[in-house]
Amino acid sequence: MGSRFDVVCKDCGAKYEADRGPGMSFHLLHCDKCGKGKSVSFDELLEDPLNYRAFEDYAGKCECGGNFTHDAPLRCPNCRSTEIESSVRTMFYD
Numbered sequence: 001m002g003s004r005f006d007v008v009c010k011d012c013g014a015k016y017e018a019d020r021g022p023g024m025s026f027h028l029l030h031c032d033k034c035g036k037g038k039s040v041s042f043d044e045l046l047e048d049p050l051n052y053r054a055f056e057d058y059a060g061k062c063e064c065g066g067n068f069t070h071d072a073p074l075r076c077p078n079c080r081s082t083e084i085e086s087s088v089r090t091m092f093y094d
Helices: 052-059
Strands: 002-009 015-020 026-031 037-041 084-093
Touching (some): 026 052, 037 052
Antiparallel strands (some): 002 015, 026 037
8 A cells, every 4th residue: 555645855845745655456666866656557567566676677767767666765856855754644545
């Protein structure tokens, strides 16, 4: 189960919502360079959902040149910093 939460960037002060984790029928990956998210559904890629590498390979390259991975750090969409702080409000999705 994934989650959506409020985030504040420690470097530029931007406030936004971030998503992290898989749903019941998809994996949510993030670009390791810019932080953009991309979901890949289990129906789209008929592969064992635990075969993370297959989902990363299928997701391919981001338009910025980075790679979509399961373990990419969350980044501020404004300045791409990884120095972020999450707030208390969290919403779960599946």
